[in-house]
Amino acid sequence: MTNIENIFICIAAPLIIATIVSKGRGRRMLIFMIAGMTSCLLSSYISTFIAAVQGADLIIASIEISPLVEEILKLCPVLFFILVFEPDKPTAADACEMIAIGFATFENVCFLMINGADDILSLAIRGFGTGAMHVVCGSIIAFGLLHLWDRLWLRAAGTVALLCVAVTYHGVFNVLVSQTGAPMIIGFMIPLVTTAAIIFLRGRIKSMGIS
């Protein structure tokens, strides 16, 4: 049995101290990262609960339930930040990505606790793959917030639609990595390739000035 709360406290404690010491943008980023880790903790509870209610086993829960729960819970801190603090668009987009990074970090820590840290190659593939997948999902929503919608109702409807894109992308990733061999490798490579494409096209997207 993994005491996930104890791990969370150990990882989050130095970050909480750091938020007290740091100021400005750095502090905000640390808070988003802690929020992402908290979302990961809560999503593991909720996924487990839903799986128990539905009578789903571990594999079914990880590929059919957890992508939906994880993406919704990742969006909750961003929604809170947007609704309460009314930040500008780039700050909201940064929040999406930092929360995704916090989420991925904590998920990887939990994976290490359960599966050990012996095989560096598979851990590196998993670490980069999962990290990239969460960042891509965060970036999808950040893209919508930054570039697509100006009017409030369009932004609300569009964000829900992009959340569904992130959920489906996450679902495809989980189906592939639940296998062994080539499908698993392809699964881990897809987010890495997507991240590379995003980096490559970032300048182009910014210069597009979508109208």
Place this chain on the structure above:
Amino acid sequence: MPVIESTDNIIQLFTTGFCAGLSAYRAFKTGRHAWVLLFFAAFVYFLADIYWQLYLVFYGETPHYSYIPDAGWYACYLFLILLVNDIRGRRDKTPYNRFLLLIPVFTVGMCVFYLQFGDFIGNILAAVLMSILIRVTVDALIQCKRRELLKNDALHTDRNRNGLYISVLVFCFAEYAAWTTSCFWMGDTFANPYFYFDTVLSFTFLIFPYALKSALKEQGKVTDGYEDRNTPDGKVAQND
């Protein structure tokens, strides 16, 4: 693994993938908002289909809980609503046609029928989204026809937009026909009409890019939709 269902899925993967690829290319080329929306509509449908197909390949059966593909398909309807709204632009200040009231009658009626086969929340969500999509599209089509009758300046532009609205309505019809025939599942055979309607739906994704290109062709640099977002100085407005 069901062969005909897989073939149907693969055809749909190709058409949605083609639509997403072409839309992404045109979005980068033109920077138009509408192309980004069509890209996401096709891409999310593609992702939902690929999830479904991978599940079929790896586990030999359809997903136990269809939350994830359903989320993808519903997101596609939402993107199409946003796309039609974007193309239509600001609505004329004319009263709504009362025949639009028949749309919720149809969608709610179909929803009640589908509820007999289960999935309470999914059916209601689909009915709500389809009601909005059909209503927005039919209303936009009626507006076009009204402008044509009035011999407005926007006559040519409106005719070009008709193609997109009609293809969205064909998409909705194919979706409803596929849902209805899937209620009387005849198995993985060519005699099953579900596969024919699903193929029609797949082919609408090939029509969307051409219909959208045509709709955008005559719109000029500033369309109704963009007027909403632009300030008098020509700068894009921030938050409303």
